[in-house]
Amino acid sequence: MTTAAQAPDAGPAEISTDQVLALDLSPLQAWFAQDPKTLLEASGRLELQFSWPRQPDDPRELSEIAEIRLWSLRADALCPWLPLLLERSSGQLTRHVAMLLPHSFSRSEGIRFAPDSLELWVTHRLYLLDHWSRGHGLNCRGNLGQMAAVLGFELDEGFWRQLDGPG
Numbered sequence: 001m002t003t004a005a006q007a008p009d010a011g012p013a014e015i016s017t018d019q020v021l022a023l024d025l026s027p028l029q030a031w032f033a034q035d036p037k038t039l040l041e042a043s044g045r046l047e048l049q050f051s052w053p054r055q056p057d058d059p060r061e062l063s064e065i066a067e068i069r070l071w072s073l074r075a076d077a078l079c080p081w082l083p084l085l086l087e088r089s090s091g092q093l094t095r096h097v098a099m100l101l102p103h104s105f106s107r108s109e110g111i112r113f114a115p116d117s118l119e120l121w122v123t124h125r126l127y128l129l130d131h132w133s134r135g136h137g138l139n140c141r142g143n144l145g146q147m148a149a150v151l152g153f154e155l156d157e158g159f160w161r162q163l164d165g166p167g
Helices: 018-023 028-030 036-041 066-078 092-100 115-137 141-150 157-162
Strands: 013-015 048-050 105-107 110-113
Touching: 013 028, 013 092, 018 066, 028 066, 036 115, 066 092, 092 115, 092 141, 105 141, 115 157
Parallel strands: 013 048
Antiparallel strands: 105 110
């Protein structure tokens, strides 16, 4: 049993075809029960594994499958902290963002986001998660900087000062 003081097992969250089709977020249920501090302590540890049947000759990436994108949009809407939890080095965060934003994919170059869309999403998520964490007496700016870096953004020192107001 998971308590609010201990993060769920950081193993992969398995999402079945039926769960995708039903927009069922129960694979994330244990994370919903966590307090913000526990969520932040679990940054970069969650993996989402979609069990989706595909033919061997199906060239699509998961982010190109409408049903999985819709499940991911719902998960992102109800769990705005999800990008902070997603494992970064294996591409989990990048794949999640690809579920949400316009992009193209090539076997040689990987995912290529529409630059303006990615910049808007990253900035919005930085504002949202900084406000959320500060509202709980926490600071996740270091994790937010890492999240942005994985997506190709280096935060200028003045970015946070701007939010903190005159000092």
